[in-house]
Amino acid sequence: MSRKLVRIVMVAALAAIGLAAPPTAPALSASPTSSALSASTAQSASPSAGARTGVVGDELTVTDRLADRRTVTIGDRFYEVGAADGSYPATGWHLRGEMGGFWSQPIKLLDGLWFAVNGSWLTARSFTSGYGYTRMDLGGGVQRTDVVPDGNRAGLVGLRFDGRTPRVALTVDAHSELLKAYPWSGTTPSQDAVNLPDTGTFDGRDLLFQEAPNHYAALVGAQLTPAGHQLGPDFRGPQDPAVICPNTDPAPPRCDDGPAGKGTGGQLTYTLNIPKGGRTVWFAVAGSDQGTAAAYAALATALKNPDAEVARKAADRRAVADRTRVDLPGDPLLASSVEWSKQNLADAVQESHDLRLFASEEGTQSPPPAGTLATARWIGAGWPDYPWIFGTDGEYTAFAAVAAGDFASIEDHLRTLREVSDLVNDHSGKVVHEVTPDGQVYFGANDEPGNTDETAKFPSAVALVWRWTGDDKFRDELYDFSVRAIKYAVGLDADGDGWPEGSGNVERAGMGQEKLDVAAYTIRGLADVAAMAASKGDTATANWATAQATRREQKFDDAFWYGGDTHSYADSLSDPGNVKLFQRYWIGLTPLEAALPGGVPGLPGGPLAPVARADDTLTQHESGCYNGDFGLFHTGTGPTSDPKGNPGPSCDSVTSAAPSDRETFSLGSAVAAVAEGNYGRLAQQRVYTTDNARIQLDPDVWELPGAMPEIAPSPDFGSNLSHDFLSRSSVLQAWGTYGVLWPVVAQQLGVAPDLGVGRLSVVPQLPPGQQRIAGSDIRLGGGSLDVTATRSGGTGPGGILRTEVDRDGVPGALTIGAVLPATGARVGSVSLDGHRVGYQRVTTSRGSEIHVSAGTGGGRHTLTITLG
Structure with missing residues (x-):
């Protein structure tokens, strides 16, 4: 890249986050799908709620309840957790009150970093989430931007002064807390017992905090030499004197340090001349568990050229945004959620x-x-x-x-x-x-x-990546472990009935030994091992895994279907006798969500549950016994022998020993969305995708704009904002994005690669009432794919379905198709690239599909289906 182009990218990136006024350089382009929320969401916002959102390009802004909102700014070697007003409340429960502040895995460095101008501590008036950065408007012409460059154990904080005040006295407070991620508050030993006091020194330019004899070090500094400094036990800005969280509840609504805290503090002061055009001052926090030399190296790297570090981060996040771009005119909220979900995943990478x-x-x-x-x-x-x-x-x-x-x-x-x-x-x-x-x-x-389920799921995760990449080297690298994993899971079968014992996703007492989700994922894991083994020529393993999967698949429904007015699967089987237990857990949908691979002899491809039973249980789970305002309950309501009683409606007559739990996890709604999509129920799927998108993007709901949380507002949890900082769920949880990205790319756009064996299928399904959906730069192997699906002329005779696929560098035999709009729809003609062709009409769990072979070459193909 030329120096001129580097400069253009750098200036544009800084301008995008408010740290520099761009001269003539172009701004970074905004994603077309992240520019607005859906009309339904906008209309749902209450004018009296006080929440405000601004969506400008790749940003989301909030102005209300800033002191109550947690924020995260993350890089792969360093991250920061604070509040949206610029404060640092004691946060979290694993290390009680210590999960916030500044961290570099595996240690915490600081409780917080505070700034004052001319003797007044700065408090944010608005908070903005961006792609890879956060920004606060601190009033008085001052903005704060936090960025964590990847690959370095340091984070950057930039203060931008707009020039309205020519001379500024700047004060910076920092309070250390050097401790390791483990032990926790409730372990043996606990963090209270092992955490040691920190010491603080001033090296002539920076604050240095250390914990001895451990080699933990944290540094706070800038590109400037301070005019003065102080050291002492406090220095928490406006949070002095600190309120210490007690070891047990009840806790005050807000406290400033955990009970195990043994940090110390320091202060740096600067006198700044601010030109009329404004000035940005960069600070860095850096640290290491390998001694002071490593910490100083990290600090020097961060401060050598902060503008370049910010530009690199912006370019990296633009690259994330440029993959899997979607255009969903009929569901702009979901399109925006796709954009932010990609950024959530990029945020979550750690090292x-x-x-x-x-x-x-x-x-x-x-x-x-x-x-x-x-x-x-x-x-x-x-x-x-x-x-x-x-x-x-x-x-x-x-x-x-x-x-x-x-x-x-x-x-x-x-x-x-x-x-x-x-x-x-x-x-x-x-x-x-x-x-x-x-x-x-x-x-x-x-x-x-x-948890037996995660051993059974591991081979499926490997096979999934192999199918999307076609990377036999990756398959081979993890093949041996995948085989050993599925054999270990299958071996956890004391009564020899084929269903492994052990916990699944629901870790609750009172369940039977053999769990529904474990059984479903074991069948899928065996099928995936069979597919990988066959591709490698490992015939013995392929035959074993196929036989094991087939035997279980053939008897699964009889073993686990509970039936009656539950319209559902049993959550577990209790030994002796494989007694079916029905307890209304969210895992009741996993047989509908878990899809078996195609191409394994003797096994049907697609979701495990038969269509008729899937429709039955999906309809049941869409009821108020299983769903709240934001998705699927952890445990549905109904008759129960639990002393707590039944707080909600009853949709069946079975008395369960388990109490209901009307907490709504983003994962549960994700599983529900995928299950609906597996059976072509896209109108119902939209309810769940909207649920997860709203907790991420609706200003009346979010805690951190743009972040998918662990638990949605729900009757038995409330919301994160209704809890103190010590008892909230995760403000950013990666797994909820499953319920956004997979439904759009794999189900609506119908992208189904099997590149490990040289096949690719693209069979879109348009959601009801929508006329067009599209995705571009969908990465497959070393290339990419563009897909557009359209409907015109209605769903009756004369209606036209069109699928356009453009692949660049994606190998394999392409099957192109479309899901017909309704069962029984007649096909008048089918053409590929303007020429009438033969086709297959295939019945799948999604409905009736038209499949056409488009060969192995690259380039653009257009399939046109005229309804008869």
């Missing part, structure tokens, strides 16, 4: 080095390390309390990642899971559940029950 791996037996043991891992890279589950490595979270998020074209991050996540699992579990094949970035494995060692 840690030199992990010393040990199993803590749910926080009760501290054995010697089972091994070390030089580098771990993963998609973090959620902020601020779950920015760690999880099995099941990543396996759901894999579907969103491939749809977004982010192959590298999910590949790294799966490699990390494999490495940790093999070292801690001695190559048994069992997948660990939860791993902190220092190497502590909280749950999922060989001698613990673990």
